[in-house]
Amino acid sequence: MEMEKNSGVVLRTEGLTKRFGGLVAVNNLDLEVYEGQICALIGPNGSGKTTVLNLITGIYPVDDGRIEFCGEQINGLPSHAICWRGIARTFQNIRILGSQTVFDNALLGKGYGNGGAGVFQIMFDTAKHRRERAAFAEEVDEVLKFVGLDDVRSELARNLPYGRQRILEIARALVTRPKLLLLDEPAAGLNSAEIYTLMELIKKINATGISVFVIEHRMELVGELADWVFVLNYGSKIAEGTFEEIKENPAVIEAYLGKGRD
Amino acid sequence: MSVGLWIQIILNGVAMGVLYSLPALGISLIWNATGLFNFAQGDLLTLGGYVMLTLFGMMKLPYIVSFVLTLAVMGLVGYFISRIYFYPMLEHRVHPQIILIGTVAASVFIRNLILVIWGTMPTTFKNPFGTKVMNLGGIFLMPHVIWILGIAAGLLILLQYILRGTMVGTAMRAVAQNQTAAWLMGIRNDRMIALTFCMSTAIAAVSGILITPIIPLTPDMGGLISVKAMAAVLIGGLGSFSGTLIGGIAVGVAETVFATLVTPTYKDVFIFLVLVAFLLARPGGIFRAHVSEKV
Amino acid sequence: MNNLRVFWNRYGLLIVAVLLLLVPQFTTQYEFYVVQRGVQNAMLVLGLVILIGYTGLMTLGSAALLATGAYTYGILLLRLGWPPLLGTIGAVLVTTLVGTLLGFPAFRLSGPFLVVTTVGFGEIVRILILNWEPLTRGPYGLSGFRAVMPTTRGVYYVMVVVLALLAVVTERIGRSRLGLAMKAVKEDEVAAEVMGVNVRRVKLISNALTAALAGLSGVFLASLTGYLNPDSFTANESTTYLLMVVMGGMSNVVGSVISSLFVTVLPEVLRFLAESRLLVYSLILLVYLRIYHVRSSKARAKSAGSRGRS
Ligand SMILES: Nc1ncnc2c1ncn2[C@@H]1O[C@H](COP(=O)(O)OP(=O)(O)OP(=O)(O)O)[C@@H](O)[C@H]1O
Numbered sequence: 001m002e003m004e005k006n007s008g009v010v011l012r013t014e015g016l017t018k019r020f021g022g023l024v025a026v027n028n029l030d031l032e033v034y035e036g037q038i039c040a041l042i043g044p045n046g047s048g049k050t051t052v053l054n055l056i057t058g059i060y061p062v063d064d065g066r067i068e069f070c071g072e073q074i075n076g077l078p079s080h081a082i083c084w085r086g087i088a089r090t091f092q093n094i095r096i097l098g099s100q101t102v103f104d105n106a107l108l109g110k111g112y113g114n115g116g117a118g119v120f121q122i123m124f125d126t127a128k129h130r131r132e133r134a135a136f137a138e139e140v141d142e143v144l145k146f147v148g149l150d151d152v153r154s155e156l157a158r159n160l161p162y163g164r165q166r167i168l169e170i171a172r173a174l175v176t177r178p179k180l181l182l183l184d185e186p187a188a189g190l191n192s193a194e195i196y197t198l199m200e201l202i203k204k205i206n207a208t209g210i211s212v213f214v215i216e217h218r219m220e221l222v223g224e225l226a227d228w229v230f231v232l233n234y235g236s237k238i239a240e241g242t243f244e245e246i247k248e249n250p251a252v253i254e255a256y257l258g259k260g261r262d
Numbered sequence: 263m264s265v266g267l268w269i270q271i272i273l274n275g276v277a278m279g280v281l282y283s284l285p286a287l288g289i290s291l292i293w294n295a296t297g298l299f300n301f302a303q304g305d306l307l308t309l310g311g312y313v314m315l316t317l318f319g320m321m322k323l324p325y326i327v328s329f330v331l332t333l334a335v336m337g338l339v340g341y342f343i344s345r346i347y348f349y350p351m352l353e354h355r356v357h358p359q360i361i362l363i364g365t366v367a368a369s370v371f372i373r374n375l376i377l378v379i380w381g382t383m384p385t386t387f388k389n390p391f392g393t394k395v396m397n398l399g400g401i402f403l404m405p406h407v408i409w410i411l412g413i414a415a416g417l418l419i420l421l422q423y424i425l426r427g428t429m430v431g432t433a434m435r436a437v438a439q440n441q442t443a444a445w446l447m448g449i450r451n452d453r454m455i456a457l458t459f460c461m462s463t464a465i466a467a468v469s470g471i472l473i474t475p476i477i478p479l480t481p482d483m484g485g486l487i488s489v490k491a492m493a494a495v496l497i498g499g500l501g502s503f504s505g506t507l508i509g510g511i512a513v514g515v516a517e518t519v520f521a522t523l524v525t526p527t528y529k530d531v532f533i534f535l536v537l538v539a540f541l542l543a544r545p546g547g548i549f550r551a552h553v554s555e556k557v
Numbered sequence: 558m559n560n561l562r563v564f565w566n567r568y569g570l571l572i573v574a575v576l577l578l579l580v581p582q583f584t585t586q587y588e589f590y591v592v593q594r595g596v597q598n599a600m601l602v603l604g605l606v607i608l609i610g611y612t613g614l615m616t617l618g619s620a621a622l623l624a625t626g627a628y629t630y631g632i633l634l635l636r637l638g639w640p641p642l643l644g645t646i647g648a649v650l651v652t653t654l655v656g657t658l659l660g661f662p663a664f665r666l667s668g669p670f671l672v673v674t675t676v677g678f679g680e681i682v683r684i685l686i687l688n689w690e691p692l693t694r695g696p697y698g699l700s701g702f703r704a705v706m707p708t709t710r711g712v713y714y715v716m717v718v719v720l721a722l723l724a725v726v727t728e729r730i731g732r733s734r735l736g737l738a739m740k741a742v743k744e745d746e747v748a749a750e751v752m753g754v755n756v757r758r759v760k761l762i763s764n765a766l767t768a769a770l771a772g773l774s775g776v777f778l779a780s781l782t783g784y785l786n787p788d789s790f791t792a793n794e795s796t797t798y799l800l801m802v803v804m805g806g807m808s809n810v811v812g813s814v815i816s817s818l819f820v821t822v823l824p825e826v827l828r829f830l831a832e833s834r835l836l837v838y839s840l841i842l843l844v845y846l847r848i849y850h851v852r853s854s855k856a857r858a859k860s861a862g863s864r865g866r867s
């Protein structure tokens with residue numbers, strides 16, 4: 001029974017803790033994300049949600065606790081190595097390369113340093129380099145089509161409307177071929193039509209077998225998407241469960257929904 | 263070596279060090295207000311020295327008058343550099359790399375302007391504090407060492423008063439903390455930033471004036487001084503007033519001690535190596551906790 | 558207009574190379590020397606295109622790397638009696654090694670802090686050359702070594718061909734996945750790292766390539782002048798190289814080659830500039846940065862304002 005459960009866990013954190021000076025931004029946090037699930041992380045502003053993502057992706061060093069991905073400890077690895085293992089993310093404040101094309105932004109998801117053509121092969125434009133280039137281009141174009149950005153392939157990313165820039169960030173993350181996709185408030189700043197498209201896209205991504213861990217403020221989105229919800233307040237987990245359970249939880253209502261509903 | 267000799271070496275080092283601290287404070291003030299690291303600070307210092315050379319050494323004005331005039335001239339130079347050059351770049355959010363190149367270009371420009379106006383030969387003017395070595399109970403010091411320490415101390419107290427005790431200082435600090443909020447309170451950012459440049463340049467000029475009895479003026483002396491001032495800032499921790507002061511003194515003392523005990527030839531190499539070691543070990547300086555960028 | 562641009566992008570480099578090959582037919586000996594220096598400078602500046610233009614790592618240590626290449630070549634030939642070809646390879650390798658070491662501080666430092674270390678590096682190299690007399694002959698300068706080719710024209714033709722090849726390679730790197738990774742490091746290091754770019758490796762590669770080009774440029778400098786002196790490798794030279802790459806458009810390969818040639822030749826055309834060459838250069842740079850970049854960021858803000866939301 002225990003074995004079976006373990007094999008399905010994509011991401012697990014145990015006692016995860018992060019302090020900024022005197023402030024405990026994440027406090028002794030235990031999370032489990034199962035394969036194929038969509039999990040949501042909710043909580044009031046400043047409760048430490050983004051910090052959790054930054055810890056998982058290795059941007060901040062972990063102060064205490066551990067992070068396991070597919071059964072292996074990943075805290076302590078550099079961010080690019082974590083990405084190569086299969087965790088991709090987007091940012092709360094979009095971080096695309098404005099002066100590069102949509103295609104190049106997505107291609108960045110292929111990273112650099114994880115095998116493939118080296119400096120000299122690029123310099124002499126060897127057959128291997130050319131093959132790799134073609135294969136990558138095909139793959140990127142496929143992803144752009146999948147998310148619906150193929151019509152703006154050669155536009156500069158900064159010229160896209162805001163909503164599509166968010167989609168581009170997701171496309172870039174997909175190009176890394178992740179097992180787990182972390183989304184930090186993907187619906188922030190979108191209008192309702194765009195939110196609908198986004199929701200469909202997240203479901204479509206999940207249907208390809210990628211687990212999704214999403215930070216979200218909008219309850220309707222969480223209710224529609226999430227199989228499992230974690231609630232964070234002042235860095236600590238105050239509840240977890242299905243959306244239905246969470247909605248009824250008095251502690252959650254007190255901390256979050258109570259304030260959020262007017 | 264006797265204790266007296268040690269005290270002598272260290273006092274000389276401290277005097278040299280405060281002359282690094284002054285431009286370093288300027289760098290620090292400008293960094294706080296704008297996030298811009300001014301590579302031209304050392305060359306503004308040199309320019310101050312040359313203006314003094316003209317007023318005091320060539321036009322033979324009294325020392326005090328030349329001193330004050332030089333500060334006024336250099337303050338204006340700083341004010342205008344900010345108004346016509348750096349503030350517009352900051353206001354339009356030009357890429358930091360470009361602004362950085364701009365400060366490097368400004369540094370080269372000032373250096374070559376000096377070269378064209380005053381020539382390449384090392385020059386100096388009469389040491390106003392006298393050249394007779396003083397004997398203070400077995401410790402032998404040049405009078406200018408005492409004067410440098412005194413004037414620098416006075417200036418630092420004045421500076422601290424301006425920053426902490428006056429409206430202008432409060433406004434300057436407000437701009438440094440949060441430009442938008444300061445602007446909403448009716449503080450003119452452009453003026454405050456220009457004032458910061460003005461003050462920084464004037465303090466650097468004081469150092470340029472006082473340094474002449476120790477080092478003769480050459481157009482390119484600012485490069486090395488800039489780097490040492492930056493070393494002071496970085497060792498002391500960016501943005502920290504007392505840290506910068508101590509950083510400068512540390513650089514001056516380390517350099518003087520190394521030059522006396524080991525070899526003067528490689529004293530600059532030594533300072534650079536210390537600087538790099540510091541940068542790598544503690545990018546935030548000793549007086550500052552390590553902060554991580556918010557993502 | 559658009560056609561012209563496409564034509565230029567495709568054939569610009571070829572046109573410049575052919576013109577350069579024709580130069581010896583039309584110039585006096587001195588003019589020829591100046592053009593040779595221009596070609597030699599352009600090699601180094603291609604390295605800066607990679608380091609500053611693509612990867613966004615500022616440096617003021619290029620003259621020191623140039624010196625490392627030039628002096629290593631001279632020393633290998635004079636002291637160890639190596640033949641020129643072997644000396645060239647040795648010099649490029651040594652410079653690459655030194656430059657790569659210089660890449661390590663770039664792991665933790667950026668912007669002004671990195672520039673300070675490169676300035677420090679430049680000073681250290683200069684002081685070492687000045688004082689390590691048994692090897693470098695210090696202030697007297699090093700001379701008496703052979704050039705890479707027996708004739709001056711030979712050296713020149715080799716240089717032009719090498720420059721053209723290097724330009725092609727630089728352009729290729731810029732368009733490759735590596736180039737994209739470099740540009741990502743410049744624009745947003747965190748995003749690059751999180752997307753699987755090994756940022757440290759990219760920085761090391763940039764530094765190594767830049768150093769290799771500077772070393773090669775140094776070998777040709779030694780070959781051209783036959784005499785090396787610490788005064789030719791000051792912070793002023795580093796700033797001039799910075800000017801060349803900035804005026805060339807930072808990440809524009811052909812532009813940087815042209816700008817290197819132009820900046821080298823300019824003071825010879827305007828002789829009255831000789832004294833105040835750097836004064837004029839820095840003024841041009843200041844005005845260019847102020848006007849061009851303030852205007853382009855205004856334009857950017859406008860397009861963002863009309864299209865985006867926040
Ligand atoms: N690099 C940092 N340095 C210092 N404090 C930080 C840093 N990053 C985050 N914090 C602090 O940690 C706390 C949690 O921040 P975090 O961004 O994780 O919250 P959040 O739940 O994502 O909030 P929001 O809903 O506003 O995005 C906040 O108080 C924040 O100020």
Ligand SMILES: [Mg+2]
Nearest residue numbers: 049050051092
């Ligand atoms: Mg957040």
